[in-house]
Amino acid sequence: MTSVKNNSIFKKLGALVMALSLTCAMAVSASAAETADVSGEYTVAFLKEGTTTASMAQDAVNGNATVSENADGSVTILIPIKPIEDYRPMGFLWAADGFIQGLTVSDGTAVLQNIVGDQVRYDSADLVITLPAMPSDGKLSAVTASLKLFYANSATEYPLVSQMDPTFDIQLTKVA
Structure with missing residues (x-):
């Protein structure tokens, strides 16, 4: 027992x-x-602010983003970009070529690097965003771009609307 x-x-x-x-x-x-570790490759979607609809800025995305986590927990996001070609600003009959000149991101910094071509009219560049941490949902809200517009295939700036500042969201989704 x-x-x-x-x-x-x-x-x-x-x-x-x-x-x-x-x-x-x-x-x-x-x-x-x-x-x-949040480092890796991410698909990029530039979306109309507060929606899941692609923004006109989506045409500037030139491939997947690369995210690197830094030793202090901050992240660096590299998004390859290109010109937005044959854009029709505000429904105009004439097409324009658009070039992102800068970006404003809440709680972070954004700069253009590795520009191929002229500083204003470039063939490609890297948009480098640095944030204190990767957003848990991968979304950067209310991003404002400084966009320069030129007549299509021309060095002439678009009159009256040569400078636009669209606001959109950036959605990053990790590639499996």
């Missing part, structure tokens, strides 16, 4: 140890998920 009680106690202790081990394992994996 004593051996049956001992076996029962050992079974209960074994179950308790197993339960504690599983609890610890789940806590460690949850902690790891919270601090997972």
